[in-house]
Amino acid sequence: MKKIFTISGIVLLITCLSRCHKADLLPAERYDDRLSAGLATNFDASSHAFTHAIDGLSARDQRVHDLGDQTFESKFVAAPAPVFGGLGPIFNNVSCINCHRNDGGGLPTTGSATSGLLMRISQAGTDAYGGALAVSGYGTQVQDLAILGAKPEAHVNISYTEVPFTYPDGVVTSLRHPVYELQNLYTPISVPYMISPRLAPRLVGLGLLEKVPENTILAFVDDGDKNDDGITGKANYVYDAYANQIVIGRFGLKANAPSLLMQIAMAYQQDMGVTSYPTSQESAFGQSQYQSVTDIGSTELADSMLNYVTFYVKTLAVPARRNVTDPDVKAGSILFNQVNCTACHRATIYTGTESSTPQLSGQQIHPYTDLLLHDMGDGLADDRPDFRANGKEWRTQPLWGLGLMQKTTGTAYYLHDGRARTIEEAILWHDGEAKKSRDAFTQLTNQQRDQLMKFLNSL
Ligand code: HEC
Ligand code: HEC
Numbered sequence: 001m002k003k004i005f006t007i008s009g010i011v012l013l014i015t016c017l018s019r020c021h022k023a024d025l026l027p028a029e030r031y032d033d034r035l036s037a038g039l040a041t042n043f044d045a046s047s048h049a050f051t052h053a054i055d056g057l058s059a060r061d062q063r064v065h066d067l068g069d070q071t072f073e074s075k076f077v078a079a080p081a082p083v084f085g086g087l088g089p090i091f092n093n094v095s096c097i098n099c100h101r102n103d104g105g106g107l108p109t110t111g112s113a114t115s116g117l118l119m120r121i122s123q124a125g126t127d128a129y130g131g132a133l134a135v136s137g138y139g140t141q142v143q144d145l146a147i148l149g150a151k152p153e154a155h156v157n158i159s160y161t162e163v164p165f166t167y168p169d170g171v172v173t174s175l176r177h178p179v180y181e182l183q184n185l186y187t188p189i190s191v192p193y194m195i196s197p198r199l200a201p202r203l204v205g206l207g208l209l210e211k212v213p214e215n216t217i218l219a220f221v222d223d224g225d226k227n228d229d230g231i232t233g234k235a236n237y238v239y240d241a242y243a244n245q246i247v248i249g250r251f252g253l254k255a256n257a258p259s260l261l262m263q264i265a266m267a268y269q270q271d272m273g274v275t276s277y278p279t280s281q282e283s284a285f286g287q288s289q290y291q292s293v294t295d296i297g298s299t300e301l302a303d304s305m306l307n308y309v310t311f312y313v314k315t316l317a318v319p320a321r322r323n324v325t326d327p328d329v330k331a332g333s334i335l336f337n338q339v340n341c342t343a344c345h346r347a348t349i350y351t352g353t354e355s356s357t358p359q360l361s362g363q364q365i366h367p368y369t370d371l372l373l374h375d376m377g378d379g380l381a382d383d384r385p386d387f388r389a390n391g392k393e394w395r396t397q398p399l400w401g402l403g404l405m406q407k408t409t410g411t412a413y414y415l416h417d418g419r420a421r422t423i424e425e426a427i428l429w430h431d432g433e434a435k436k437s438r439d440a441f442t443q444l445t446n447q448q449r450d451q452l453m454k455f456l457n458s459l
Contacts, residue, residue, distance in 0.1 A: 031364060033324040036400045036459070037205050038363030042317035047407045049319040050103035050204055054359045057315060061357070068312025071305050072096045076272055078147040079300065086300025088273040089150035090143035090284050092118045096267065096309070099200035103316060104408030106200030108418030110156040111144045116200035117418060118142070118271060119156045119180065122384060123191045129239035129246070131387050137187045137287055141270045142195070150289050154182040160419070165428055167442050175428060178419050187288065194384035194391070197417040198253050202408065204401040205367060206251065207314030207360050210260055211351040212371065214248050220346060220370040231343045231433045233372035236395070238387045242278040250371055253416045254389035261310050268301055276301040315357060318365070318400050323458045332455025335448055339440035344396040344433075346370045368399035368459065377431025380415065392432060403457035423456050424449075
């Protein structure tokens with residue numbers, strides 16, 4: 001036995017020395033185009049495609065993943081309750097899964113159990129750590145639902161106007177322009193305020209993105225646009241309240257969250273009104289409704305449960321690509337490069353080392369993101385800064401899993417607020433740094449646009 005291990009160890013070492021980028025566990029000859037995430041790829045393409053644990057977890061890790069899964073799906077209720085109590089007093093939804101449908105995206109509606117869109121709010125200036133400055137009585141997020149005895153902060157009204165878009169070849173389509181408005185405020189807002197709509201994104205491969213080395217992300221920045229393609233990119237730096245330091249931002253639609261742990265703890269606190277060890281203060285703290293309806297004491301979510309859910313999200317597999325040998329898909333992949341989508345939607349990245357979960361370690365992944373912020377123009381702007389992200393900047397949305405959104409979410413919506421009903425509409429909204437690329441897309445022939453769509457649907 002020992003000899004076999006030594007021999008395979010030597011073979012692995014030689015393989016690695018000869019062409020390995022990192023200590024990757026999947027030999028290069030076993031890679032094929034379907035593997036979106038190396039060993040963390042899963043081959044289910046059903047409506048449950050985003051819900052699987054990566055293969056080969058130890059029995060203990062699988063158990064932790066499963067416990068996290070249960071918590072992710074559990075509906076919280078107002079305290080006192082034997083389990084999953086502590087909801088509210090104000091909140092946006094009652095469970096993770098209600099917003100991240102089948103671990104996919106959310107529906108762009110507000111104020112109901114099926115709503116996945118939430119509204120951030122702030123006023124001019126920054127807090128002590130450079131983050132958004134809270135609005136008195138509201139904090140930095142509008143909670144549009146409340147438990148019995150409390151009032152929602154506001155109703156978020158969404159209305160759309162259809163505006164036709166004509167391609168250079170005369171083909172016409174329509175884009176819907178959203179307008180957001182806060183109504184039925186529970187207490188008046190006395191300062192000018194900014195709002196930012198955010199739709200729940202799919203939760204794919206985030207454990208891998210957490211392991212992309214910071215140097216890799218920073219190497220994508222093209223300060224001063226040296227290659228003259230109109231694209232610069234910028235990293236966000238955000239405050240990690242748990243580690244008490246400023247770190248590079250990776251999660252959230254403006255790369256405004258430092259880690260999965262903090263992203264999830266903030267979701268419990270802000271989206272559900274459930275406190276946990278990194279975010280132990282109710283979102284309603286300091287507001288008039290706070291004292292009357294909240295029991296002040298220990299945190300509402302056990303430390304272990306927060307850790308389970310974090311491990312669950314971290315160990316969700318990435319769906320494999322489909323139809324990779326289809327000639328149209330292949331042609332579309334070349335076009336994706338030609339019109340320079342890859343300048344932001346980076347096709348190939350290597351993760352760093354992760355000793356506790358080797359499937360996330362040294363993997364060649366195809367997330368189609370650079371994790372950087374880009375100016376996307378006035379049309380997509382929320383005009384609300386978030387740490388170093390300005391009002392026009394958004395994090396390049398990873399495209400893996402894109403083609404399965406329809407199946408997983410039910411009805412798929414795209415972009416940060418779900419205004420795009422199709423992938424094509426999402427592309428047509430690209431502007432700012434992405435304008436050249438968008439224009440190049442509109443100048444493709446109808447057949448080429450089709451091929452590009454087929455490629456995107458294979459992701
Ligand atoms: C009210 C709807 C809603 C609920 C409930 C919700 N989320 Fe989210 N989730 C969002 C939105 C919106 C974003 C984007 C936030 C941003 O840009 O800051 C997001 C982002 C995330 C991200 C980061 C994704 C990325 O690509 O960077 C993770 C991870 C996540 N949520 C996990 C959870 C977990 C776990 C729960 C349950 C504790 C949860 N969410 C509850 C709406 C929701
Ligand atoms: C300058 C960087 C940049 C370029 C170039 C770029 N994108 Fe994007 N892309 C982004 C950003 C940033 C977002 C998120 C925007 C938002 O949510 O408002 C995005 C979002 C998307 C989405 C929506 C994904 C989702 O799940 O909602 C699709 C689809 C997309 N891009 C495809 C493309 C294609 C195809 C091209 C080439 C024609 C392209 N992009 C070029 C930066 C870029």
